[in-house]
Amino acid sequence: MGKRYSGFHIAHLNNLIEEVDLLRDLKKGPFSISKKVEFTDIIGSLSHWEHLKFLSLEELDHFSENSKRDLDHALKILNTKNNSEKIIFLQELLQCISELSEKEETFQNILRKQNRFLGTSLIRMFDWIDSVFKINFDDGTESEEIAKGSLERYYINSGLHVQSSYSQILLILKKLDINSESIIYDLGSGFGRVGFVVGILYPAAHFFGFEILESRVQKSNQISRDWNIHSKIQFITKDLGQDSESYETANIFYLYDPFQEETYKKVIEKINFVAQQKKIQIVTKGASKDFIVSLSIKNKWPPHQELQFGNICIFKNY
Numbered sequence: 001m002g003k004r005y006s007g008f009h010i011a012h013l014n015n016l017i018e019e020v021d022l023l024r025d026l027k028k029g030p031f032s033i034s035k036k037v038e039f040t041d042i043i044g045s046l047s048h049w050e051h052l053k054f055l056s057l058e059e060l061d062h063f064s065e066n067s068k069r070d071l072d073h074a075l076k077i078l079n080t081k082n083n084s085e086k087i088i089f090l091q092e093l094l095q096c097i098s099e100l101s102e103k104e105e106t107f108q109n110i111l112r113k114q115n116r117f118l119g120t121s122l123i124r125m126f127d128w129i130d131s132v133f134k135i136n137f138d139d140g141t142e143s144e145e146i147a148k149g150s151l152e153r154y155y156i157n158s159g160l161h162v163q164s165s166y167s168q169i170l171l172i173l174k175k176l177d178i179n180s181e182s183i184i185y186d187l188g189s190g191f192g193r194v195g196f197v198v199g200i201l202y203p204a205a206h207f208f209g210f211e212i213l214e215s216r217v218q219k220s221n222q223i224s225r226d227w228n229i230h231s232k233i234q235f236i237t238k239d240l241g242q243d244s245e246s247y248e249t250a251n252i253f254y255l256y257d258p259f260q261e262e263t264y265k266k267v268i269e270k271i272n273f274v275a276q277q278k279k280i281q282i283v284t285k286g287a288s289k290d291f292i293v294s295l296s297i298k299n300k301w302p303p304h305q306e307l308q309f310g311n312i313c314i315f316k317n318y
């Protein structure tokens with residue numbers, strides 16, 4: 001990985017590799033040997049797990065702390081580059097995280113078969129990419145937008161935590177069939193992370209993020225313009241609980257816990273309508289799963305795929 005992704009722009013990931021090399025040298029050092037042996041034994045069969053294989057969760061945290069030191073520096077350099085250089089940086093970085101996330105998923109599943117669970121170690125590791133996109137969470141206007149008495153779930157002031165993590169988004173996108181025909185609807189798009197990742201890594205696909213809060217939509221569209229991905233990646237202010245437009249143009253739906261029950265019912269009816277016409281894929285994260293499971297059973301779709309122990313599900317009607 002270090003060889004494939006060289007240069008200043010992956011300072012963060014090179015740092016990971018250096019840390020891992022260091023950890024290898026320190027195998028007999030201050031870290032718990034028993035943990036390392038266990039860790040290595042379990043994934044012994046996974047020879048392609050090159051760079052993370054000696055890392056325990058604590059060690060990943062350790063890496064994470066150290067790499068933050070270098071991150072500011074890397075970001076300063078990045079900011080001096082032009083837009084196309086920045087996009088190349090992000091493409092390589094996201095591709096790399098995508099591979100790591102898939103490896104981690106494989107690893108977790110191996111552990112699970114042995115009734116063991118390590119937690120999801122990469123899940124929050126790449127939140128710093130928000131500062132590359134310049135996602136701004138708080139300007140204080142969110143709460144002013146809420147209609148009195150509305151039952152919708154706005155996740156006000158949740159900022160960072162209202163979003164799918166980068167490693168999750170990348171893991172999900174890898175499992176989807178995405179091509180130039182793909183039209184992705186993020187139903188409740190928050191601050192736009194999913195769209196930005198699609199725009200950078202899957203430039204052939206179209207993406208529409210629908211979000212009830214105008215301030216989040218404005219910020220997302222600004223970032224989309226800044227990165228020059230706005231011809232394919234668009235955000236629209238909409239209360240999906242009140243909206244009567246059909247979803248006929250879409251073929252991929254992304255739902256991360258966005259709605260109250262009544263809204264789910266309306267939205268699922270519309271998704272169901274589309275599913276009768278063509279091939280569709282649906283991603284759920286968190287509680288959205290239960291709503292789509294019933295749809296899948298009713299329509300006799302093939303079994304869905306579960307990631308991260310069911311927190312993420314991918315449904316396909318084909």
Ligand SMILES: C[S@@+](CC[C@H](N)C(=O)[O-])C[C@H]1O[C@@H](n2cnc3c(N)ncnc32)[C@H](O)[C@@H]1O
Binds near residue numbers: 187213258
């Ligand atoms: C948990 S966030 C998910 C954000 C994004 N999809 C992601 O995964 O990073 C759910 C979003 O749905 C939005 N939302 C809630 N009710 C909505 C509605 N009726 N119409 C449109 N958006 C809604 C919330 O404001 C929030 O930003």
